[in-house]
Amino acid sequence: MRQTFKLQSLSYKPLNSQLSAYQILRFSSLSKSSKPSPHSKKTQEHQLKDHAEIKTSNSLFKEITDIVGADVLIPDKTPYGFFISRETHVGDNEITGEFKFCEKGVCGNAELNNGLPKEGSLLAFGDIKVEALNETDVSAVVQEITGIVRAENCKALMEERLDNVGFQLDPEVVEKVLKRCNKVPHLAYRFFNWVKTKDGFRHTTKTYNTMLYAAGEAREFSMVDLLLEEMEKYSCEKDIKTWTILIQQYGKAELIGKALLVLEKMRKSGYEPDLEVYEVMLHSLCNAGKGEIALEFYKEMMQREIEPNLSLYKMLLNCLAKSGDVSAVQSVADDMIRVSQIPEHDVHVCVLKSYCVAGRIREALELIRELKNKETQLDYEFSETLVKGLCRANRIADALEIVEIMKRKDFVDGKVYGIIINGYLRRKELSKALDLFQSMKEFGHLPATSTYTELMQHLFRSNEYQKGRELYDEMLERGVEIDSVAVMAIVAGHVRQDHISEAWEVFETMEDKGIKPTQKSYSIFIKELCKVLRTDEIIKVLDKMQASKMFIRDEIFEGVISCMEKKGEMDNIRKAKQMYRICRLHSLNDEISRNDLSREEELHVDSNCNEPVQGRMDWNSVKPLSKAYDEQDLREILRILSSLEDWPIIQDALEKCTIQFTPELVAETLRNCSMHGNAALHFFAWVGKQNGFCQTTETYNMAMKISGRGKDFKHMRGLFYEMRRKGFLIPPDTWAIMIMQYGRTGLTEIALKIFGEMKASGCNPNDSTYKYLIVCLCGRKGRKVDEAIKIFQEMIRAGHVPDKELVEAYLCCLCEVGKLLEARKAIDSLCKAGFTVPASFSLYIRALCRAGMLEEALSLVDQVSTEKTTLDRYTHGSLVHGLLQKGRLEEALAKVDSMKQVGINPTVHVYTSLIVHFFKVKSRHQKRWKFSKA
Template identity: 50%
Template sequence: MCHADKITDALEIVEILKRKDSVDRNIYGIIISGYLRRNDVAKALELFHSLNDSGVILPVSTHTELMQHLFKIDEYEKAFAIYRRMLNMGLELDSVAITAVVAGFVQQKHVSEAWDVIKNMEEKGIKLTRKCYVVFFNELCKISRSDEAINVLDHMKGLNFSVQENMYNRVISHSGKYVEFEKIQTLKRVETTSLDSSLILNEPKGVDCITMSEPEKSFTEHDLQKVCKIVYSFMSWCLKEESLQKCDLYFTPELVMEVLRNCRLHGGAALQFFTWVGKKSGYEHTAETYNMAMKIAGQGKDFKLMRSLFNEMRRRRLSVSSDTWTIMILQYGRIGLTEIALKIFKEMKENSCSCSPNSSTYKSLIISLCGKKGRKVNEAIEIFHEMIEAGFVPDKELLEIYFECLCEVDNVLEAKRCVKKLCTLGFSTPLAYSLYIRALCRAGNVDEALLIAGEVGENDQNTLNEYIYGCLVHALLRKKRVHDALEKIESMNRVNIFPTVHVYTSLIVYFFKEKQVSKALDVFEDMKREGCEPTIVTYSSLIRGYMSNGMINDAWNVFCKMKTEGPLPDFKTYSMFISCLCKEGMSEKGMQLLSEMLSVGIGPSTVNFRDVFYGLNREGKHSLAQTVLRRKWNHVNSRKSLT
């Protein structure tokens, strides 16, 4: 939930866990991380300090993440205060925490303090990783302290860490002083001499050639951003290639993976980079980089290239893992090509001796088979049971999709069979039944849902009600049974189960649809007054409600508030708002949102482009409509590989 920016919902779960005394410090760490992901540093710090004041000792990783974020936004004093608190509490700092502190000190030009931290940890016997020293070195280069950077290289030599040629070159480029050039040459001579001696002393008799293992490589965030900026720029590939050559970087599989991951929305450019870097002398793609390239090709619907990369992996005798097969199954399945996905699944089981389907493989295939496109219910049921027999337990996401599929085709027998099976796998009775009941509600069968809810024993009723409260109210309101919904809310209040954000949002949606704007806004105010924080779904519902009632300015105000105060609009919010604007004859505003989506890294869908294109044509703005069409093809081509 935190990864999906649904922190309010996550906090509701924490409250339930608190009542059961089942909250551990790692859960709070996840919440703080969620706040930082949405750049809400104030709330992250507020929760951090309140937990510390109440005696909860948070993990070192949480302290480190906070420090890293504060350093990034130049809040050095607050970051160092966390560091001092860690020391006072006697927490054992790991290499990641030390790296963050060292980088922070150097960024403040407190180099001696950074050295003190390093040497203090070494004296305590804490083994720092090579990356820690590399980060120290890079930060010193950034502030042009080449003298100290040389000292770091010397220190690394003393610890038997490898020093790459580009590190020597970087110091020279940042200094240009003859005296420091001499120091570097001396260091390199010492390295060469010691390496030659080592080879002579350790060379086995009769061996003519010794193959040296590749030393550990690393890269900085600066290096990554520099490469990404070139890859997804609007230059021709020839110019991009020249710029990449001028970077003079040592490309490692780790760096290539991060570049591909960051540039995946620009699929064509990312795959050209993959091909280019694969031809560089001294570089070899790994199974992981191939997997990422296959995923990007599949997302761009270039299945020919995806399969070609798979065959190339085999030719090069790289490890074809379960993840590799799963990527192909997922990419075909997600667009409804389930026949092909099934063939690949069969091929995997028949031809792959080194790996067999894992939980992700089963999950990807079952979700595809349950989808609206290419739905194959019987095959989904068969593979679901095969997954369980193989010893894999389905997760909540898979179960929700599976139950929903069964309820939509009215396969009650299989749904009930699945509930019983889940109970034998360790799922609690309320949880197993709640998954089924929610699916019935989504399928519009609210009467059956109420009937099934009544079958659960008294001991489990309260817990079940907590799970299904929101979906039952929402389903009743969709059927326009507002009195039944309000009665359900009242009955829940009597047993001290109070409305959730889901319940409030459902009421807001209902009253807006019924043109009862004042009631919808009253519910929104009640929600805030009760301390129930609105989510992205709540704000999106407000925007849609205002638009459907002709209150355009109010809708824009909510959208602008989301962008400035959070939660940030996601793909669904943008899509909904674009659709509403085009229906109201404001397609030019929708066109503006298309551009905004791309600028914040959200890829518009074909439907988004279609809504704006048709809307502009209806409004007689044919020239703008053609511009949108060109943007669409540019976007599509950027995601596909270029042949």
């Protein structure tokens, strides 16, 4: 039997000698290789071996239960933070906070501080110390210039306004302006290029570092390459921060090969990695699952006597445990005890947790047995961690055995029960979770807030509205502390049942309970209202957000406007767009004001990038605050592209105009001139060659859309490969565009192949990807029903909720081909996913009517017993239309009368169907009369 802890020294070798040039080149060409590595083969062999030893593992577990049962459990909390005492809320596919990787944002490690002196006043920032500036206050100049750079809807060009103010700019001012503009890198880059033209000004390493950081954060690696070329051209030396920023940004984008190449160049230039560089590299490698290379970097750190901090140790253990490298886990644990002097008990707990996080239950059980053999006392934390690990590995029965042992020691509490309940909910076993929930209350344990909340969420998703509501009332009666997640769970439940007034009542009382609504709270409220198409209520929520000065993210507005467009409510669309413009303007002004309040914010970007700070913007998920273009410029470009036919003439007109092209302007131009596809694609290629301009993912996406619409698939694929060559991160939306363009023309085989390539590249499909693929597979051109069924089920299992358009297309396809059993399964899945019974069945009934299966539709209406009135209101129009199509006028009129009796008035759709039917009948009678006269 292996000994888990052997006090042995690591045999260190310099990383240079262990990472060959071949390895570095291999990683530079592959950011996410789907080809199995030797290490992955070793892991697979290890897993096969485990599978062959299931019986041994079971007997090992029995032995462990005896060991745990033989000890007196002693509650113990470590001072090192290996366990998180607060309860965390988790969803279906999550696990509590104790089992999340201890990931620390690497933003701080590449901070924009280039001051090398170590004396003077220092500001703490993550693990880095930043020297405070003790020079003349230039904040007023910086603020005014920042306002010009980031100004929206200004007729004068940025460069003209900057020329007019006439400030004398030095590198310090430029650096601070660039830091304030890091969220809009293309505007920052225009300012960066403008200031180069000023007499006597020369960019410094600090200003280049700031610009490199902003470009890297935006994943604009073509801009990064241009900046590096400029530094070489103007002999601007790179310092340790330059290299750190580059390694960090490539690592965050999972371009591990490029990060390794930068590290090699850094060594050749005479710089050795410091703690920040090692931390950035280890974070990148562990996040990318490159445990072997991460271990080599760690060994080099230890050889150079650079000691990791605790979070780095824990992250490395998690990565190594996940890869199955038990000997490496042993070595790192030895160093934690021997070198970093961390108490053995704390290290043992940390290692056990790493195994449990990685799902390595066999290794976890072996560790416990060996600790027992070493007469190490197994306390409460060991048992609790093991229960979590067993639940995560879907071994709830084994976890319950551990709980029974803990019961005999009288150390079972509500937290342990909550872990088991969460395990049941992850397996969709709601009834077992409720039974255990009842039992724990009978034993006198008070459930945690998170346990109540998880149960409520699952009850509402299962259409057990009343039970979920009773659970919330029970929380209030028993004095359980209510948090925002619990409140929003009951609000969502009310909205799904169309109890809007009750939802507002609960939401309004949040502040009375001392809970301030967060951006997430508002977002959930709006998304639920969008699902039931209550657009007037959505406007009320947006008004409330604006009144509370809450930042509203772009995707919220996009979802709201999309919902309103489906209903055709132009007035509400105008209101929402007006709110959007106001929000963008206030956001810009607020950020400038915030930057002026603190000199610290001029010196760095927040390192805690994994913390949910209200109002934080993510360049990858939302659009820039500024549109960075003038509407007049857009109209001028569109006029040139649409009024001229020959590209040479168009190109001449574009070169004569004085418009400053930005990615936002180009993307909007392409979006508006899809009818002039040839000119648009020529424009895209031309503008990409202009000095200072860099294409973005959005501009590429628009160009690919135009190519696909024109069925120029070769050009579309060429643009895709060009994105890859230039180092762009390929998001799910880019894949979705190619899938949609092939699928809409009936080339569904190719669309499926691209979908497979997407998943093989490591990119997870999102809602849009699944939607476009399934809709294409259900279309009349290239229809593939079996594949559509398979992918729809995959979408549901992945936790994605289909929208109304997708559900209608899918159900209509199934009904048309007679796969009614699969259609019924889809309805059951929708109900579990949160659709109400009336909404789900109404979509199915409409699909049956459209497929001419009237009798099946009428039979289905009779089968539904819950919320009959709501279902009738949703479906009576489709049923009337179906009856008229079959010539059953009397039944159709009877249906209309019955609806009137229960207070449901006929819709325009019903009246239109009746009018069309009467005209058709009259036309047939007239034809018969003319024939008889003849």
